[in-house]
Amino acid sequence: IFNNFDIGSALDFWLYPGERVFVDNRPDAFSRDFFKKIYIPMQNDPTKWLEYSGQYGINLIYFTHTDGTPWAREFLAARLRDKGWPLIYFDDYTVIMVKDSRNNKDLIEKYKIDGKKFADRLAELSAGAAENEKLNLANLAALYGRPDLAENLYQIILAARPADGRILADLGFLYASGAGLAQTQKSIQYLNRALENDYVLPAVYNQQGLNYWNLADYGEAKKMWQKALKLDRKNEHA
16 A cells, blocks of 8 residues: 555554555654655656555555645646556545556456546535535546536635635636636736735745746746745745
8 A cells, every 4th residue: 555644544543454554653663764765756756656666566545635745746646647546436535546457457447436437426525515625626626637627616615715815826726737828817817816815825926937937927927936935945946
């Protein structure tokens, strides 16, 4: 099982001793080197994922899609679009993916979630969900590569919370991932609204910088990245 830090202890509780987790929150069991050289590189370096997933015989991914670390977001976006790791379960907090192998053939045929099944499951979960759960599902839809489903959920939440800077920013990031002038302009609009509602983060300024760069407004792009650096002088993206 390859899992993330957030759910390791829960998996210990549910599965030990029959199954062993990849990581949990015991500082005596997992060193800094493990996180620096194995755990994080497996998520943000595709070659390391191939190397270590083979070395450790990873057969299943059990992950919380609410993990906000950059490496987790990158990993989930890659694996959710990786045909070698079909999605077989998700809820408002977790996803389970299984390796596409002969041994897992029956499991995949029975439980694989793709296309319409993903949209149907998302609609089922969001129908009775609280706003924060809807937000989790919207973020998952964006990672899965369904910006249309994500946008719909974000707008539903925004209707109830019009001054929520995080929702405004999430919409801004979503539109930035689209193509074309109109999408870029919508991204700028929503990110500006997020900033006006005190959602002031380096990531917001960094994306605004990219938006203005894509519009060839290099002076404004520079201003945005300078604001990001004012908040975090070591910010690598800025």
